[in-house]
Amino acid sequence: MVAACCWFAGMICFGTVWSLEYPNLDLVPTSERGVVATRLLLDALLGLIACLLLPRVLSRRRPSRANGTLALGLLAASGFSSWSAPAALLVLVVVASWLEWRWLIAAASVTIVSSVVVEMLFSSRYPLTLLEATLGMVVMLGVPLVVGRAVGNRRRLMEAYRERAEAAERERDQAVARIRAEERSAVARDMHDGLSHRLSLISLHAGALSFREDLTPIQLRDTAATIQSTALEAAEELRQVLMVLRTDDDREQPHGMDQLHRLVEDARARGSRVSIRIDEGLPLDDLTPMASVALARAVAEGLANAVKHAPESPIDVTVTGVDDGVLVSVTNPLPAQPHTSLPGGYGLVGLRERLETAHGWLDATATADRFRLRAWAPW
DSSP states (O other): OHHHHHHHHHHHHHHHHHHHHOSOGGGSOHHHHHHHHHHHHHHHHHHHHHHHHHHHHHTOSSOOHHHHHHHHHHHHHHTTOSTTHHHHHHHHHHHHHTOOHHHHHHHHHHHHHHHHHHHHHSOOSSOOOHHHHHHHHHHHHHHHHHHHHHHHHHHHHHHHHHHHHHHHHHHHHHHHHHHHHHHHHHHHHHHHHHHHHHHHHHHHHHHHHHHOOOOOHHHHHHHHHHHHHHHHHHHHHHHHHHHHOOOOOOOOOOOOGGGHHHHHHHHHHTTOOEEEEEOTTOOGGGSOHHHHHHHHHHHHHHHHHHHHHOTTSOEEEEEEEOSSEEEEEEEEEOOSSOSSOOSOSHHHHHHHHHHHHTTOEEEEEEOSSEEEEEEEEEO
């Protein structure tokens, strides 16, 4: 497309230049007609070659020896061909956009030398004064070079922004991966107590079988069934531990939903206005240890975010039974002028990882005037 546009623009330049040079070819002396015909043919041929090779020069945003030599060759040919003038202007823009002075100086020198050689070999019927020639050369070189350097500087700036954004994205991905790994380790630590409890039950019942000789067949079957079910539960928890375990740390074991009221009281002690509503008869003790800890962490995260972003707003905590599981919701109004940005950082990343490990989900939604954090985990 660019080559075709340069071809038609060059055709206009070709017609304009030669019509001004020779308004009537019939008036050209016979002795000069061969030279004029050769120049016309050479002009058109060089213009065609320049337009065909132009896309190769335009396709390179970084200079190379081959591409730079090709660009200088097209600029040298432009002195002998008015048809290649539009292509030469684009080549000057491209060379200037490389932002390398050696190619820039070489391009300007080749253009000037080519024009001087043509003027010496083929004297024009309308010779220019030195001032006119200088002004014309300054305009023909200055405008493309200024435009090219502006394009190059903008391109370099955009590349720098892109590299900075990619580096920031990589750092964030690494931070998120680190938070998830740490949270998986914490989940595995939280599950340790439940697994140890089940293994102790297996040991207890198996020991009873080895010492009790007065058990009836029914009692033996019931004890064996208990050992079997407890072993299966322990195996499942062990599988989950191995699945989420990544690193080991010395974190304090977090509390589960049995400590929900303590979390609320601690927030009230810090000056927050917190109201809590729990569905009557909701069997929170039936939650698995992992789900209980994950939901308690969700409440703690919601309270911390509310205190951080809306310290003077009331906080509503609700715990309901939904879809064979427990749904906790922490809601607070947003102030007219928030203190900081809304939640959405690494705390929620780790919390979401913990809930997904417990086969639950996390949802953080901000509207025009309220923020709501919801977490669900199955029984």
